[in-house]
Amino acid sequence: MKEIIIKIAQLLKGFTLILKPHLFLGWLRNPLLMISNTISLSRWIAEQDKHDILNDFYSFKRNYAKRYQLYQYVINKLAVNETAFDYLEFGVCHGESIKWWVANNQNKENSFYGFDTFEGLPENWGTFKKGDMNANIPVIDDERVSFFKGLFQDTLPDFIASQPMHNSKRKIIHLDADLFSSTLYALTSLAPFLKKGDILIFDEFNVPNHEFYAFKCFTESYYIKTKLVAAVNNYYQIALMIAE
Numbered sequence: 401m402k403e404i405i406i407k408i409a410q411l412l413k414g415f416t417l418i419l420k421p422h423l424f425l426g427w428l429r430n431p432l433l434m435i436s437n438t439i440s441l442s443r444w445i446a447e448q449d450k451h452d453i454l455n456d457f458y459s460f461k462r463n464y465a466k467r468y469q470l471y472q473y474v475i476n477k478l479a480v481n482e483t484a485f486d487y488l489e490f491g492v493c494h495g496e497s498i499k500w501w502v503a504n505n506q507n508k509e510n511s512f513y514g515f516d517t518f519e520g521l522p523e524n525w526g527t528f529k530k531g532d533m534n535a536n537i538p539v540i541d542d543e544r545v546s547f548f549k550g551l552f553q554d555t556l557p558d559f560i561a562s563q564p565m566h567n568s569k570r571k572i573i574h575l576d577a578d579l580f581s582s583t584l585y586a587l588t589s590l591a592p593f594l595k596k597g598d599i600l601i602f603d604e605f606n607v608p609n610h611e612f613y614a615f616k617c618f619t620e621s622y623y624i625k626t627k628l629v630a631a632v633n634n635y636y637q638i639a640l641m642i643a644e
């Protein structure tokens with residue numbers, strides 16, 4: 401019986417491919433992926449331990465400035481300033497968030513690394529078009545800060561090869577590139593260097609087909625466990641700690 405079911409499934413799959421369904425059902429790919437990822441996001445949220453965290457769910461109004469509360473909460477809650485850390489930001493644009501981190505963390509041993517094309521998004525993202533969000537490299541008068549201009553896919557390999565990535569400093573990785581591809585690339589590149597206690601911050605986590613989907617693919621492929629520390633704007637911005 402099992403063999404017959406497998407045979408029928410194989411025939412159906414082959415027949416489906418012969419029909420070239422992308423030609424007439426291609427438009428369904430994104431909405432169906434969106435439905436699937438929204439269900440996964442909902443399940444992920446339900447599974448999180450929400451005891452003793454910052455969480456504003458459900459808020460009727462989105463207030464983008466709440467992300468600064470989230471940053472400060474993370475700093476206090478995880479005693480971030482007790483030791484020096486490396487802050488890596490993927491998606492810098494005009495530098496609003498990296499400027500906040502530099503200004504609010506004065507330890508001279510901290511390092512701040514910002515990665516961006518500085519020529520805008522490399523792909524369309526929702527209503528934003530490729531090339532939107534282009535900006536000049538921000539000017540930050542602080543020798544602890546360095547910027548890497550170009551696609552992450554081009555700049556990150558050299559960065560990783562030239563830095564002591566296995567150092568004992570805590571890593572704070574801020575993912576604000578919006579796109580699935582960019583977020584997944586940054587996470588998978590840094591996976592070998594992540595350790596317990598490192599922090600991941602997402603700026604658009606609850607966008608189902610982008611940052612959330614990248615996080616889902618990443619954690620499921622690398623068997624990475626995280627602990628939710630803070631979430632604002634209905635999980636739009638979140639902070640997680642690497643648990644194991």
Ligand SMILES: C[S@@+](CC[C@H](N)C(=O)[O-])C[C@H]1O[C@@H](n2cnc3c(N)ncnc32)[C@H](O)[C@@H]1O
Pocket residue numbers: 490491492493494495496497498515516517518519520521522533534550551552553576577578579581582
């Ligand atoms: C939302 S903006 C960053 C905003 C910034 N963190 C802030 O809060 O002010 C997203 C940025 O990601 C950059 N980006 C997206 N994918 C990228 C990639 N693969 N390589 C380099 N930069 C990328 C875009 O150029 C854009 O400037």
